[in-house]
Amino acid sequence: MAELESPTVMPRLIGFLSSLLQRVAEANDLNRGFHPQKISVFHGLTRPTISIQTYLERIFKYANCSPSCYIVAYVYLDRFTQRQPALPINSFNVHRLLITSVMVSAKFMDDMYYNNAYYAKVGGISTTEMNFLEVDFLFGLGFHLNVTPTTFHTYCSYLQREMMLQPQLNNIAAEPSSLYSAGRSSKLLHFCFNEDESSHQQQQQQLAV
Template identity: 80%
Template sequence: MAELESPRVMTKIITFLSSLVQRVAESNDLNSHFQHQKISVFHGLTRPTISIQNYLERIFKYANCSPSCLIVAYVYLDRFSQRQPSLPINSFNVHRLLITSVMVAAKFMDDMYYNNAYYAKVGGISTIEMNFLEVDFLFGLSFNLNVTPSTFTIYCSYLQREMLLLQPPLESADSSLTLGKSPKLHLCFDEDETSHQQQQQQQQLAV
């Protein structure tokens, strides 16, 4: 989508995704005492001091990936949340999940991309850890990396709609995310459904 190339649009997307992921992480932090959560390679010993938004801005700045990669990375995070319910996004793993999802998206989407060592430097981790994160993320997705044009359009449409609803401030809008009740991101649908069902979802998003 050509409008993704606009710096102003990208700034809004990064701001919105950061806010979304942060609220998911904070919600799951609160729920950690009531639901079983596995410890994985994504789990850090302490919460990183850099904010989620600053971290995502850093990734986009230095990774030099295409704007579409952020959307695809968002799709991957949603899939990961659905397939790994015992590994919800929280404050201890969100940064590692972000750098890994963007790296995997860049490798899948872009003709040119940096190697794992470079992404490790961008993410502030070791190359060995980056390699382990990539492998675990791929297995967590069951290697389901393909994003169809219709799926990409649905996620873009959702983001565009929510960004309009959440202006300004981000916290005051009547969002359909219901993040306080769900540890998942949002669009939890079966991407292998028929085109008719996808058209119905697109119509619902447009309402």
């Protein structure tokens, strides 16, 4: 799905992912009274003042990772929330989950990538906190980092389709999904793949560090 990896399409993809995560976070904020949610290292004491879109745009501007990393980061967020149903994405944890998922994706996908200290500066957190977030994210994923070509292209197809439908989606009230909120069927995104899929050749792109 080279279309989504094109630099000219990336701003639209960033905007769409931001909009989707915003709807999910707001829905799960409202859902907190009905479904107990655990507090984790990803939770801030207050909601960050920076919007999800501005935050993701900042990551996109400074991380310099390959376009594929954002697709894979989204796969990781999906897997994380499926494996950790008591930790749905909400306004208190979405920013830390985003910076961590992109960093882990860059380390897995790209030949060259920035270190944790750099991502901590991009994310507005300390290096120590970034290190803790990475470890917790990896354990939350069960260290399941491999993304097969089939999985990658399925996510790309979904995102392309939903980006085309975005005007219609913006007029639909967001509903908590099973991906981000326990016990609900997804109307935003919910992919379940075979954990035994064969390994794929990593998509790589050299970056100037």
